[in-house]
Amino acid sequence: MYNSKKILLLGSGELGKEVMIEAQRLGVETVAVDRYEGAPAMQVAHRSYVIDMLDPKEVRDIVEKEKPDLIVPEIEAIATSELIKLEEEGFQVIPTARAAKLTMDREGIRRLAAETLQLPTAKYEFADTYEEFEQATRNIGFPCVIKPLMSSSGKGQSVCHSKEEIEECWKIAMEGGRVQNGRVIIEEFIRFDSEITLLTVRAVNGTKFCAPIGHIQKDGDYIESWQPHQVTEGQIQEAKKIAQVITDELGGYGLFGVELFLAQDKVYFSEVSPRPHDTGLVTLVTQNLSEFALHIRAILGFPIPEITLVTPGASRPLKAIEEMNEYRVEGLEQALAVTNTQVRVFGKPVTKVGRRIAVTLSTAETVEIAKKQAKNALDYLTIKQ
């Protein structure tokens, strides 16, 4: 019988689905886990489980039952303290259990980056209570950005412009976090010119960087990304330096999405995902190896000889504007008629306001043309009951 390696994916969204497809292309056995049934990666995995991934015992039970070669976190919200124990017992966690734990909460990664590694970041404070929160907004000044410690894709995030908005921002943060423990980060609002994701891969043959991905975010979630983003020589040197420092510190093998703000005379570190990044979906059409292929190669211990940007490209996510228990994506025929354009429909079982349902991916001779095509295709797509 064919004796392949086995991957256990914790989190089974659209990014995990592409990771699983790449794993299977190399003959890997795939097991997908998430908090709900029919998650995108479950649809392509060999087997799947629905558990509460924040429950240490439920995570341990699956790991002990499946005995995977690699445990691959796909979202932040996992019982990472249990991953630390499982790693100590000999299981391999990607990239490391410590990296998963540190990046799960904004405090861990921010303190490591700013205080231990001295990387440039926005000024920040943490608050547990409304009173501390009020004081922190005064210390940081307006506008400031408020985020729950554990959240992603902008959930629970808001910009506070004045003291009149403080109460509303606190409410948004309390309702939007993945775990309701009340603690929030208050960040200085950085007036950046642009922001990028620098995909960085740590593989057996060293650390490699992809061409910078530019993106635009709305309400803390990405609405457009493109590659390459034009940067100055000084900016890319600084960006690579920051990415090298933070990924060296986190260690292990795998792909990281290093998020950076580019301002007039400074590059700021924002955060890092120790896994493929949503803005990096564009690499499905722009690179010789997508971010998902790179992640799988790296974590399996295979070399990555060269990452080539084959063509400029752009992506646009389709986000739901209302909650629907049954839906379909319409307009694919028109969207797919757009030049050099592809669509990925994730197959999530239900929609929620703001939930990403599909993405358009376009290539062209220039980023500007690719952006137009991706937008053009997106405009054809609608979510219907």
Ligand SMILES: Nc1ncnc2c1ncn2[C@@H]1O[C@H](COP(=O)(O)OP(=O)(O)OP(=O)(O)O)[C@@H](O)[C@H]1O
């Ligand atoms: N301090 C800041 N100053 C200005 N803009 C900010 C700041 N922090 C966040 N933003 C904006 O909000 C976006 C989302 O913030 P952040 O990446 O921290 O949230 P997230 O929920 O972790 O997102 P994701 O999980 O999708 O990466 C950033 O990409 C940026 O556009």
Ligand SMILES: NCC(=O)N[C@@H]1O[C@H](COP(=O)([O-])[O-])[C@@H](O)[C@H]1O
């Ligand atoms: N910014 C992080 C990100 O994009 N993560 C991706 O979104 C999924 C959750 O989506 P859902 O909330 O629609 O279930 C995650 O599983 C991951 O693929």
Ligand SMILES: [Mg+2]
């Ligand atoms: Mg982010």
